[in-house]
Amino acid sequence: MIKRCPQHGLFRGEHCECGFAGQPFLDETKTEQLGRLVAGGLRHFPxxxxxxxxxxxxxDLTKLCEVVRSRHRWASKELLIALIESDPKQRYEISNDKVRARYGHSVDVELDHQDNKLPRLYYGASEEEADRILEIGLKSASQRYVHLSTTxxxxxxxxxxxxxxxxxxxAxxxxxxxxxxxxMTVNEDIVISETIPSRFLCILAAKDIPKHG
Ligand SMILES: [Zn+2]
Known part of the structure; x- marks a missing residue:
């Protein structure tokens, strides 16, 4: 749900960062409806x-807002920006009145920042998947980029x-x-990548995975 703080405007979650509980602005159902439409438009079927x-x-953010409003009269640009900027998974970014998904596309888009600094990345798979990945490389079946973990x-x-x-x-x-x-680095947990050829991959021995309770 999205709430409003009289001092700081719209926010997502229980409390504004100032500690105020805020007034309900958009209920959970509508927040999800809006979120699905935005994800669809920016990742899958623009x-x-x-x-x-x-x-x-x-x-174009204004255009996205028009599209959203044509389906949900109650939506506003302020609300859309609040939804996008408060996304808990940092799925989107806004710049110069434009907006895009940072990862998770099924449509074909090019990455334009190559900013992963980590020398090694990790991907979990079943035993059969792992064997196959070591033969053919690591790629996503349904998305343009494969999502790897940072540890x-x-x-x-x-x-x-x-x-x-x-x-x-x-990897x-x-x-x-x-x-x-x-x-491209998505957040502290996730880096997305183009297909990684098998010569850059190996299976980590169980003893090299730190204790995972
Ligand atoms: Zn506040």
């Missing part, structure tokens, strides 16, 4: 909504939602980037 997306994924523990943890006893694959990110594979 054309269907009549949005023009450039090769880097940017869409072996995080990769292991993410994979436990899909498989019982995950293997953790380590030599430094060498892959040197060879031209583009990567």
């Amino acid at each position: 054309d269907d909504l009549g949005l023009q997306m450039d090769s880097r994924g940017w869409v 072996p523990e995080k990769a292991w943890h993410v994979a436990t939602f899909r498989t019982g006893n995950p293997k953790v694959i380590q 030599d990110a430094a060498a892959a980037q040197e060879a031209g594979v583009k990567m």
Whole structure:
């Protein structure tokens, strides 16, 4: 849900950063409706909504607002900006009255910042998946970029939602980037990457994954 603080405007969560509980502004159902529409427009089907997306994924914020308002009369630009800026997963960014998703695209967009500084990245997979990845490389089946974790523990943890006893694959990110594979830091947990060829991958021994309780 999105609430309003009289001092600081719209925010998401229980309390404003000043500690004030705030007044309800948009209930959970409507927040989700709006979130789904924004994700669809910026990640998956901009054309269907009549949005023009450039090769880097940017869409005009005012235009996005018009599209949203044509479906949800109660939406405003202020609300849209609050929703985007308070996204708990930092999925979007706004710049010069344009907005884009930072990751998770199924439409074809180019990365324009190559800013991953971590020498190694990690990906959790089932045993069968891991064998296959070591043969053909690490790529996403459904998205343009593959999402990697910044530590072996995080990769292991993410994979436990899909498989019982995950293997953790380590990617030599430094060498892959040197060879031209583009990567982008999303947040402290996630880096997205173009397909990583198998020569940069290995399976981490269980003893090298720090204790994950
Ligand atoms: Zn406040």
